[in-house]
Amino acid sequence: MAAPTLAVRxxxxxxxxxxxxxxxxxxxxxxxxxxxxxxxxxxxxxxxKCVAGAVAPTAGEILLDGEPLPVGNPAASLRRGVATIYQExxxxxxxxxxxxxxxxxxxxxxxxxxxxxMRRDAAALLTRLGHESIDPxxxxxxxxxxxxxxxxxxxxxxxxxxxxxxxxPSAILDDGEIETLFEVVRRLTADGVAVIYISHRLDEIRxxxxxxxxxxxxxxxxTGLPADTSTDRLVELMVGGAPQQLYPDRPRTAGDVVLxxxxxxxxxxxRSVSLQVRAGEVLGLGxxxxxxRTELLRMIYGLDRPDAGExxxxxxxxxxxxxxxxxxxxxxxxxxxxxxxxxxxxxxxxKNVSLADLTRFERGLLxxxxxxxxxxxxxxxxxxxxxDPDRIVRELSGGNQQKVVLARWLLHRxxxxxxxxxxxxxxxxxxAELYRVIVDLAAAGVAVLVVSSELGELVGICSRxxxxxxxxxxxxxxxxxxxxxxxxxxxxxxTDSADLIEEVR
Amino acid sequence: MTTSVEPxxxxxxxxxxxxxxxxxxxxxxxxxLVLVVIALFVAGSILKPDTFPTWDNVRNxxxxxxxxxxxxxxxxxxIATAGIDxxxxxxxxxxxxxxxxxVDPEGSxxxxxxxxxGFATLLGSVNAIAIAYGRVVPFIATLAMFSIARGVxxxxxxxxPVGLLDLNGGSFGDxxxxxxxxxxTGRIAGIxxxxxxxxxxxxxxxxxxxxxxxxxxxxxxxxxxEAARIAGVPVxxxxxxxxxxxxxxxxxxxxxxxxxxxxxxxxxxxxxxxxAIGAVVIGGTSLAGGRATIGGTFLGVLTFxxxxxxxxxxxxxxxxxxxxxxxxxxxxxxxxxxxxxx
Numbered sequence: 145m146a147a148p149t150l151a152v153r154x155x156x157x158x159x160x161x162x163x164x165x166x167x168x169x170x171x172x173x174x175x176x177x178x179x180x181x182x183x184x185x186x187x188x189x190x191x192x193k194c195v196a197g198a199v200a201p202t203a204g205e206i207l208l209d210g211e212p213l214p215v216g217n218p219a220a221s222l223r224r225g226v227a228t229i230y231q232e233x234x235x236x237x238x239x240x241x242x243x244x245x246x247x248x249x250x251x252x253x254x255x256x257x258x259x260x261x262m263r264r265d266a267a268a269l270l271t272r273l274g275h276e277s278i279d280p281x282x283x284x285x286x287x288x289x290x291x292x293x294x295x296x297x298x299x300x301x302x303x304x305x306x307x308x309x310x311x312x313p314s315a316i317l318d319d320g321e322i323e324t325l326f327e328v329v330r331r332l333t334a335d336g337v338a339v340i341y342i343s344h345r346l347d348e349i350r351x352x353x354x355x356x357x358x359x360x361x362x363x364x365x366x367t368g369l370p371a372d373t374s375t376d377r378l379v380e381l382m383v384g385g386a387p388q389q390l391y392p393d394r395p396r397t398a399g400d401v402v403l404x405x406x407x408x409x410x411x412x413x414x415r416s417v418s419l420q421v422r423a424g425e426v427l428g429l430g431x432x433x434x435x436x437r438t439e440l441l442r443m444i445y446g447l448d449r450p451d452a453g454e455x456x457x458x459x460x461x462x463x464x465x466x467x468x469x470x471x472x473x474x475x476x477x478x479x480x481x482x483x484x485x486x487x488x489x490x491x492x493x494x495k496n497v498s499l500a501d502l503t504r505f506e507r508g509l510l511x512x513x514x515x516x517x518x519x520x521x522x523x524x525x526x527x528x529x530x531x532d533p534d535r536i537v538r539e540l541s542g543g544n545q546q547k548v549v550l551a552r553w554l555l556h557r558x559x560x561x562x563x564x565x566x567x568x569x570x571x572x573x574x575x576a577e578l579y580r581v582i583v584d585l586a587a588a589g590v591a592v593l594v595v596s597s598e599l600g601e602l603v604g605i606c607s608r609x610x611x612x613x614x615x616x617x618x619x620x621x622x623x624x625x626x627x628x629x630x631x632x633x634x635x636x637x638x639t640d641s642a643d644l645i646e647e648v649r
Numbered sequence: 650m651t652t653s654v655e656p657x658x659x660x661x662x663x664x665x666x667x668x669x670x671x672x673x674x675x676x677x678x679x680x681x682l683v684l685v686v687i688a689l690f691v692a693g694s695i696l697k698p699d700t701f702p703t704w705d706n707v708r709n710x711x712x713x714x715x716x717x718x719x720x721x722x723x724x725x726x727x728i729a730t731a732g733i734d735x736x737x738x739x740x741x742x743x744x745x746x747x748x749x750x751x752v753d754p755e756g757s758x759x760x761x762x763x764x765x766x767g768f769a770t771l772l773g774s775v776n777a778i779a780i781a782y783g784r785v786v787p788f789i790a791t792l793a794m795f796s797i798a799r800g801v802x803x804x805x806x807x808x809x810p811v812g813l814l815d816l817n818g819g820s821f822g823d824x825x826x827x828x829x830x831x832x833x834t835g836r837i838a839g840i841x842x843x844x845x846x847x848x849x850x851x852x853x854x855x856x857x858x859x860x861x862x863x864x865x866x867x868x869x870x871x872x873x874x875e876a877a878r879i880a881g882v883p884v885x886x887x888x889x890x891x892x893x894x895x896x897x898x899x900x901x902x903x904x905x906x907x908x909x910x911x912x913x914x915x916x917x918x919x920x921x922x923x924x925a926i927g928a929v930v931i932g933g934t935s936l937a938g939g940r941a942t943i944g945g946t947f948l949g950v951l952t953f954x955x956x957x958x959x960x961x962x963x964x965x966x967x968x969x970x971x972x973x974x975x976x977x978x979x980x981x982x983x984x985x986x987x988x989x990x991x
Contacts (some may be wrong), residue, residue, distance in 0.1 A: 447879065467879060468881040468882075472881075477879055485873075487873070489872075490939050491872065491939075499882065500880040506862055510862060
């Protein structure tokens with residue numbers, strides 16, 4: 145039998161004071177989609193960085209087609225056919241599609257760029273992926289995220305790729321776009337490319353994956369499992385204990401209206417939206433990516449000024465465009481992109497938690513002891529790992545970074561919490577924890593507004609769900625009675641809804 | 650949910666790792682700088698045993714360093730917001746000249762000080778408004794002020810310096826307390842007044858940066874402007890304030906300089922911005938913002954002062970000194986960790 149495309153044996157990676165990988169073994173066969181599953185901090189990122197050559201492992205070996213892969217040499221890994229598509233799209237928005245595909249290995253004629261060939265080859269790659277409709281001359285910034293991702297894949301293919309690593313490719317896509325992505329993956333595997341697919345969405349793993357490897361605490365907990373292994377079993381392997389209940393009981397009792405949004409408008413994204421959130425309820429805001437949900441949240445919070453409409457907290461109209469006043473009125477926001485909007489990555493957990501509440505620690509000068517103690521209390525309440533308030537946030541996993549953002553608003557004792565994709569890029573076990581935190585906050589009387597592209601989680605935790613489509617709230621349903629299918633039907637435009645639903649199912 | 654609580658023994662290991670990280674991280678540059686300062690002093694003492702390790706020389710170095718030192722503290726705040734202020738040297742000249750014509754032919758030290766500091770603050774405010782509200786890139790706004798303030802300094806007295814010895818109220822060697830020359834040449838317990846002013850500003854700067862809400866906001870704005878805004882930091886006001894402060898401190902530096910020289914000159918302060926930026930960068934403050942250290946800046950100022958005192962005593966020309974100065978700044982930026990660079 146031929147050697148597997150990728151064989152990883154006894155891989156160990158130590159950082160000063162931390163053992164990120166302590167013995168990982170797995171194999172990826174030609175033409176298979178091998179899913180990599182594990183809680184945040186289990187070592188998935190470190191593992192793929194080792195394979196991609198971005199970091200050098202401390203011990204162990206990596207064989208590509210039976211030949212050892214040079215370690216810590218990204219250029220060599222790429223030359224041998226290992227391409228990686230990272231979680232955050234790393235495209236330059238100002239470049240054209242063709243320029244992006246051939247970035248850093250542009251075809252040349254003599255000393256000059258061969259623009260014609262570049263455009264032609266880019267078009268050929270996009271056609272191979274079934275996306276000939278993407279114009280190679282268009283600027284990447286003008287494309288939707290889904291199309292940008294196709295460009296990233298085309299870039300990977302522009303090298304002679306044997307192994308494609310995809311780190312949470314679906315995180316920024318809505319359900320319809322994910323299916324398009326899967327179509328591309330299927331074309332690649334039919335050509336014999338091996339794919340390592342990292343995702344926290346178990347349903348996706350079932351749809352696209354052939355086999356699954358579960359990492360837990362830097363080790364292989366199980367490898368080569370069939371993709372239809374039960375959820376309970378996978379979760380159990382990940383957490384190394386009894387299966388957990390993913391969704392807590394949804395909050396039932398609702399008090400007075402705290403957040404009252406009246407006919408808020410900011411064209412083109414938001415046409416007119418009114419909604420109310422009561423103390424003690426979790427209101428879900430569903431819809432496709434681009435339906436105006438994030439823009440609405442930013443407007444409510446005062447980050448963008450509305451063209452028309454107003455936001456009331458406890459019945460009082462708030463000045464537009466003033467996040468500081470909104471925070472003073474009791475609002476908190478956990479933004480969509482924690483790294484670029486939520487956190488100061490080079491700062492300690494403590495400083496990130498206290499930033500919105502420094503006045504509380506002012507006695508003339510800041511009382512940094514009291515600050516640290518207060519931050520630690522909130523971080524412990526959320527069981528943030530590691531339990532070290534001085535730890536730099538950049539070194540934390542995605543789920544724990546999200547907890548740091550939440551800890552800030554817990555410390556603030558905010559009364560309205562706006563959460564934009566709170567569980568994006570978070571593993572199942574941490575998701576369950578975050579759901580518990582959200583529901584507990586509501587139970588304590590906080591009005592919570594959650595934006596999510598995962599319809600399942602909205603159905604799982606929300607008291608009420610509002611669906612947005614093209615900048616308007618088009619549908620509202622009680623959380624108990626909601627179904628994903630119905631939400632999706634309202635989220636897609638009426639004209640093409642039938643097709644899309646079929647495609648997604 | 651108790652899925653991922655660390656066992657206690659790992660927590661202990663975590664504390665040890667933390668200590669190592671602290672030493673290895675932000676403060677490494679400061680520790681290294683202490684060694685550099687000591688090494689330079691020792692080197693000077695070996696090369697010039699008669700003139701270098703003397704109290705006179707040390708006093709001289711500190712007096713000269715105090716002018717740029719004051720600018721460097723303001724510059725630390727500016728750079729902490731991921732900004733830059735190229736106009737401080739020109740503002741020093743303009744501030745001194747403005748104060749000078751206010752008291753020429755006749756006036757008090759207080760009027761001079763208020764005039765100089767007030768005028769520099771005004772110039773800094775122009776920078777501040779252009780950057781915070783006009784959204785001009787700091788590099789360009791302060792480069793424009795670099796030219797404007799120098800031009801104003803030359804225009805104020807038809808390119809001529811203004812003598813300030815009339816504000817003396819005593820003799821050059823023994824100025825009366827609180828006269829202008831006292832700030833430049835006076836001493837308490839053998840230590841020059843200007844050094845006290847500099848040290849006072851260092852301590853105040855440290856407290857403001859590390860122990861006030863405002864200081865935290867300054868660094869937050871530099872580290873991640875959007876995240877700071879979402880956490881409720883008044884981003885524009887914070888950016889505004891650092892350029893006003895940089896102007897104000899340029900006024901203070903102008904007072905110290907004029908007090909030492911007994912005159913205000915329209916060509917003074919030349920290239921002081923490079924010295925100030927150099928000291929900040931050598932100290933370890935990140936040019937990309939989000940990380941700032943007053944202690945590092947202080948050591949950076951001392952490092953520069955020692956190097957130039959030594960080079961002067963070794964009879965190296967100012968041209969050579971300029972080359973060395975530029976090379977040191979470049980080297981310091983190259984030594985910063987990659988993410989801290991621009």
